[in-house]
Amino acid sequence: MTAMLIGIAFGFALERAGLGDSRKLAGQFYFTDLTVFKVMFTAIVTAMLGVFWLARLGVIDLASISVPETYLVPQLLGGLIFGAGFVAAGLCPGTSCVSAATGRADGLAVVFGLFTGVLLCGAAGLGDGHFYNLTPRGTETLPQLLHVPYGVVVFAVVAMALTMFKLAERFKAAS
């Protein structure tokens, strides 16, 4: 039940932002619409600050939140491949579901494409094996990797995001 409620809120937020529209997402990669960047980094900063302060104030225990596992090489290569597919499709897995749900035929095509791709990967056994398990780093985080305090990395990400938001707004004013 929690899963579905969180999903409803997730889909609602994506649609409100306009991220069910493939042209809006694709605009990010031609610098004609920076909504993807703005929404994504506002969300990351919001959730990051929320986790940091709730943990610092003792409201939540950081150990109770599961951190995605890192596998450096597969995630680097997988990311590059994913990005190439993303700009061709104009939607990512989550936004393709929103796009299809709002009646867009290309969203539905992305959903079918994704399913086909994943199915072929499963048939080829790509979800396991030597390459898949290369360079494991467990639940390593940037503060651990860089040997810098958690708060310092949080501050750096906020500073970077704010700088880029400012550039994005200046860019819009200039164009």
Added chain:
Amino acid sequence: MSRPQAYSDPYVAGTGLGLVLLASYVLAGRGLGASGAFTTVAAKVINAPSLHQSQWLLLEIGGVIIGGFLSALLAGRVQWKVERGSRMSLAFAGGAVMGLGAVLARGCTSGLALTGGALLSVGGWIFMIAAFAGAYALAPLVRRSWL
């Protein structure tokens, strides 16, 4: 239906999305996801145990479909919209390529970039940077399809 409303301000919608992600961390002990729902279904269809499976993600994606539809309905933005054949082909092909990337990386924009990004996961940031790099690298080749 009345004229569709304009989309929300990206910073407002982004804050909303961030609060949903935060709620997921606190209430479920985990972040959001999307590609994992596709692998869950695929694993069942062809009995491929190597693919990642998560009942939680399947329910969550069911919610995403409902939530996306409700939001669009309330704003008068639901409409059947068909695209040119070339755009449909690229949408399908791009989706399949993303599927490969997401399987190799163990996640997508939701499960790695957003969820891992806000938790400062090393893999989350590597994936995010690589995905933007891959998209910008291929963008000139598919430009005609968009502009």
